[in-house]
Amino acid sequence: MSPFSEQTRNYNNTKNNMAAATRLISRLTLVTGGGSGIGRAVCQRLAAEGASVVVADISEESAHETVAGLQNDLRGQAHTATAVDVSSKESVTQLLTTIQTRYFQPPSVCVHAAGITQDDFLLSMEEEQFDRVIKVNLKGSFLVTQAVAQALVACGAPKGSIVTLGSIVGKVGNLGQANYAASKAGVEGLTRTAAKELSRFGIRCNCVLPGFISTPMTDKVPEKVISKMKSLVPLGRMGEPAEVAEVCAFLASDDSRYITGTSIEVTGGLFMG
Numbered sequence: 001m002s003p004f005s006e007q008t009r010n011y012n013n014t015k016n017n018m019a020a021a022t023r024l025i026s027r028l029t030l031v032t033g034g035g036s037g038i039g040r041a042v043c044q045r046l047a048a049e050g051a052s053v054v055v056a057d058i059s060e061e062s063a064h065e066t067v068a069g070l071q072n073d074l075r076g077q078a079h080t081a082t083a084v085d086v087s088s089k090e091s092v093t094q095l096l097t098t099i100q101t102r103y104f105q106p107p108s109v110c111v112h113a114a115g116i117t118q119d120d121f122l123l124s125m126e127e128e129q130f131d132r133v134i135k136v137n138l139k140g141s142f143l144v145t146q147a148v149a150q151a152l153v154a155c156g157a158p159k160g161s162i163v164t165l166g167s168i169v170g171k172v173g174n175l176g177q178a179n180y181a182a183s184k185a186g187v188e189g190l191t192r193t194a195a196k197e198l199s200r201f202g203i204r205c206n207c208v209l210p211g212f213i214s215t216p217m218t219d220k221v222p223e224k225v226i227s228k229m230k231s232l233v234p235l236g237r238m239g240e241p242a243e244v245a246e247v248c249a250f251l252a253s254d255d256s257r258y259i260t261g262t263s264i265e266v267t268g269g270l271f272m273g
Helices: 003-022 037-048 060-068 089-103 127-155 178-201 222-233 241-252
Strands: 028-031 054-059 080-084 109-112 160-165 205-210 263-266
Touching: 003 109, 003 205, 028 037, 028 089, 028 127, 037 109, 037 241, 054 060, 054 089, 054 263, 060 080, 060 205, 080 089, 089 127, 089 205, 109 127, 127 160, 127 178, 127 205, 160 178, 178 205, 205 241, 241 263
Parallel strands: 028 054, 028 109, 054 080, 109 160, 160 205, 205 263
Antiparallel strands: none
């Protein structure tokens, strides 16, 4: 490669990196489940790209810990931490009211990353375990998507992007996770339907399907199980929360302005085809 070509490539890479670093300037974003794991990584990525971030989590303490690690957006606007129970309509409604009171606008970007697991085999799973996971993961996705969309439509916002976190488990199932798999399959169906209904308002809805990602949830998994999981992944390793966050940031930005109603797998090739 000639020196001129190398300089051109370096210039283009720098220009692209600068564009990515500023593509969410002036965007107010809401991240549920932002207190840890993938949600925290999403908050960090959106803030790094210039967004004002509202970090919402069932644990307000964890949400504040996330905010403490975020860089201020390029307009000097402080980020916000707040508690929310996504399975409660009252709590979600209060969350949107709080955001609009503080920022005088609804979030134009929402990444819904809140979710739980309560694993057990189908033959021994308690009804309460099933109901709780459905209530948080699926009903929570409905409540947050609905509340954000209603606020955007009510104020006449010209565009919006709602990103939900599903799971590859929702497509292929997993031992001991009948409740989780059912909830995440539902999230994907909910997102596709929302995309069809909300497109006329300029609101895009997409779903991200992580595979085996290193999070506080997987820290409790025995090493021999982790090794088995890695052996199933063509890329040979667990994914990082930041790698999921990069896809969420893309879907949040105008770089994905012609993408809606789709699901993007972030799995290292797991179960491809």
